[in-house]
Amino acid sequence: MRLSDPTLSDLAPSVRRPGYDRAAVTPGIVHLGIGAFYRAHGAAFVDDCLARGERDWGIIAASLRSPETRDALAPQDGLYTLVLRENERTQLRVVGAVQEILVAPEDPQRLLDRLSDPAIRIVTLTITEKGYTVDLGSGALRRDHPDIQHDLASPQAPRSALGFLIEAIDRRRARGHRPFTILSCDNLPQNGRTLRRVLIEFAGLRSADLAAHVESEVACPSSMVDRIVPATTPADKAMVADALGLEDAWPVMGEPFGQWVIEDVFPSGRPALEASGVEFVADVQPYEHMKLRLLNGTHSSIAAIGRLAGLETVAEAIGNPAVRGFIERYWTCAIPTLTLEPARAHAYTRQLLARYDNTALRHRTAQIAMDASQKLPQRIVAALRDCLARALPCEPLIFAIAAWIRSCGGLSDAGAPLPLNDPTFQAWSGQPDQRAATPREVVAAFLSLTSVFGEDLPRHAAFVAALEGYYAAIARDGVLAAIAARFA
Numbered sequence: 001m002r003l004s005d006p007t008l009s010d011l012a013p014s015v016r017r018p019g020y021d022r023a024a025v026t027p028g029i030v031h032l033g034i035g036a037f038y039r040a041h042g043a044a045f046v047d048d049c050l051a052r053g054e055r056d057w058g059i060i061a062a063s064l065r066s067p068e069t070r071d072a073l074a075p076q077d078g079l080y081t082l083v084l085r086e087n088e089r090t091q092l093r094v095v096g097a098v099q100e101i102l103v104a105p106e107d108p109q110r111l112l113d114r115l116s117d118p119a120i121r122i123v124t125l126t127i128t129e130k131g132y133t134v135d136l137g138s139g140a141l142r143r144d145h146p147d148i149q150h151d152l153a154s155p156q157a158p159r160s161a162l163g164f165l166i167e168a169i170d171r172r173r174a175r176g177h178r179p180f181t182i183l184s185c186d187n188l189p190q191n192g193r194t195l196r197r198v199l200i201e202f203a204g205l206r207s208a209d210l211a212a213h214v215e216s217e218v219a220c221p222s223s224m225v226d227r228i229v230p231a232t233t234p235a236d237k238a239m240v241a242d243a244l245g246l247e248d249a250w251p252v253m254g255e256p257f258g259q260w261v262i263e264d265v266f267p268s269g270r271p272a273l274e275a276s277g278v279e280f281v282a283d284v285q286p287y288e289h290m291k292l293r294l295l296n297g298t299h300s301s302i303a304a305i306g307r308l309a310g311l312e313t314v315a316e317a318i319g320n321p322a323v324r325g326f327i328e329r330y331w332t333c334a335i336p337t338l339t340l341e342p343a344r345a346h347a348y349t350r351q352l353l354a355r356y357d358n359t360a361l362r363h364r365t366a367q368i369a370m371d372a373s374q375k376l377p378q379r380i381v382a383a384l385r386d387c388l389a390r391a392l393p394c395e396p397l398i399f400a401i402a403a404w405i406r407s408c409g410g411l412s413d414a415g416a417p418l419p420l421n422d423p424t425f426q427a428w429s430g431q432p433d434q435r436a437a438t439p440r441e442v443v444a445a446f447l448s449l450t451s452v453f454g455e456d457l458p459r460h461a462a463f464v465a466a467l468e469g470y471y472a473a474i475a476r477d478g479v480l481a482a483i484a485a486r487f488a
């Protein structure tokens, strides 16, 4: 038997279920990018609001690409299990906030209709870094991106997130409806501001009028989101079926820790998420820097190091004394770049160590390594730039970049194939052959990636020399030996 509305009453009693009448819920949110992260984070916070009686904030979710999530969840009436795990402890909960799942490429019109419905007051996004079609080096729209080109030529049947948002904003304007507030939940620097900039630029390519409307009427609060969500495995599904007494085609896994900090700018209203533990603040940036630079920066470092060294999960990597010591040194360097009080940042890193040590998560380094070229600028390079400008120590940050470069070469230290999953990087024609080129040639080639390094870093002689030195050491000795010799 499958999890669904009619079978909810058959659930094992230990499993928490939606404590409200789902049939009485009406939609108020459209979510773009219905992946595991949103289901384990944002949707669970909204589910709590629905359970408290805020019935007009149901979620219409859309996938901008694949039908997989819809195919898994539609036969379950949108229900799915959220499993929160920490070492030996496991909590299960069925989330009921998702009312419908659309697959944008199958029927773009239907998604536009939903987005144009005045009942929709918020659009949330988890479309990953590359979904913003932004050049992270400059913050400008990637006008040459094929989806952007397509959406300018065919605004009525868009493909990109920006294409859907702008067309819907335009339709709402034509009908005299207020725009929705757009809440980015991706790990981008100043995600709301970054989004707003490319939205206005994209709208301007359609008409100056539309750009002015977006500029004056559309709010894009920034937010910081945090919960570690490893990809679901077949073993996870079997465990959930056992615990539920019902099949769930796609449960999501996460850690109990969950944080969401949001700038409180919602001119069209919002649910009382603060009652679900969300923090509303005037300025998200201190939190975002803390999270991107301390968590995501070390995550991406662990991903590159772990893959080179054959360490499969974050827990396995952080359990290695050399890697652990390196990560602690990394934090010591990154903390002075934050505006937050150091005591708070130190408490956060202590908590991070415990989160990384969580052996129940099995968070794979290969999962985090995905799309690395889109992640490094805000996670590592931004903090590095601050350190260089203030002459602060930053060796571990440079080393992490060297490890990433080496991990792009396609082979682990033991010579095993290291498949890349980073389409933007793979589309780059300047990739050197790391087996044939000298360290200097490899580093010079990578530094020409301005979307990662900007125009400034390739000219910073001390940085370039350090990067070459670390890269050469990793290539010669292997990443763990290189760490042990320098950061032990």
Ligand code: CS2
Residues within 6 Å of the ligand: 187, 225, 226, 227, 228, 229, 295, 296, 299, 300, 367, 368, 369, 375
């Ligand atoms: C990770 C993040 O895959 C990745 O790049 O660094 O998904 C990370 O787990 C989350 O941002 C934690 O909130």
